[in-house]
Amino acid sequence: MxxxxxxxxxxxxxxxxxxxxxxxxxxxxxxxxxxxxxxxDFEEAANADDKGWETEDEMELERDDSELTFSKHTGSVFCVSFDPATNNLAVTGGEDDKAYVWRVSDGEVVLECTGHKDSVTCAVFSHDSSLVASGDMSGLIKVWKVETKEEIWSFEVGDLEWLEWHPCAPVLLAGTDDGNVWMWKIPSGDCKTFQSCACQSTSGKVLPDGKRAVVGYEDGTVRFWDLKQGNSIHVIKGKDGHQGALTCLACNKDSSLVLTGSVDGCVKLINTATGKVVSMFSLDGSKAKDEEESNSVESVGFCNFLPLIAVAYLDGTLAIYDLSTQMLRHRCRHEAGLVHLQWEESSSLVSTCSLDGVLRQWDARSGKMVSEYRGHAAEILDFSINREATVAVTASGDNQAKVFFLQRPDR
Known part of the structure; x- marks a missing residue:
């Protein structure tokens, strides 16, 4: 050298x-x-690096596809619903013991529902959007007249599990931790109760015919109630029922079929006229032996456009099943657990929200994702889509609700 x-x-x-x-x-x-x-100065250099470089998560948070962010809540936002009459208003309920009715176009608060003693987990409009009901975890339910912004009725029950309006009358139903189902005429408060064994009423739906309700219970039992007579029409339990608590219910448009989902990982299709289980759907083709081994079903729904159903699982799977063949058609993967799904009224598109904070749309015919909407910094806990399927409002653990304009392949 x-x-x-x-x-x-x-x-x-x-x-x-x-x-x-x-x-x-x-x-x-x-x-x-x-x-x-x-x-x-290494500390100064590190700070400089932090300003110049971003983690993948930080970069992801910079993407916000929403048109509007509603930030009035000071805690997690647990629930959201569109007003069915005009689709111009949304109501959200949150951990801050409040519900807000606000305009989707500009986020302006129309009504602040105060006076609750616990987190508001249920907030829904009546069929004509004239009334809004808010219910908190402790069981305090309030009904407000939207036009006059006045509270017109309140009642306190046991720990509240679900709250739903009748599809064509000012009648409110609620399910509680003690197993009771309550029904009130608003604002008179005329009351009827549907009593069962001391077992939590975990989910409930009024059938579209307005004459019956289907209720799921913690022990896996499903009951159909005659709302006028107040008696139980069908009881599905034991080997025909679920092996764990009911988590979700859905009805088809003509009230002939009901889907039930449970923590046992199974979905049952029930004929409402006979109370018979027509079919059972599960990812592994059989019942889970116990709840710890099961993949909980979090949301179910019928497609109005095709003979399909959708099932959202806690492991992040969106399953599309064919009602005609009762076979699994598509398995759509998510990186995080699913919370809720909703079909569009007149298409084959189904939307999902998950614990990764993303709203996604899927084409059930192909099983392909057609769009996704980001902007939340925490999990999405609920969402609602308007009748025209042009707007979605999401509720999140980041204390915010967001408005997204939806895109479709044929638009």
């Missing part, structure tokens, strides 16, 4: 230039480098 003091050596054999560093050059040697390092 006779030429070590030469700073560089050029080799032109293959027209390459190779630079040979002089190892005797001590200009930037270890001693000098150590001296230089002593002068560096």
């Amino acid at each position: 006779a030429n070590m003091e030469q700073n560089s050596l050029e080799l032109h054999g293959d027209e390459e230039i190779i630079e040979v560093i002089d190892l005797n050059d001590t200009e930037d040697g270890p001693d000098n480098l150590a001296d230089d390092l002593e002068d560096i």
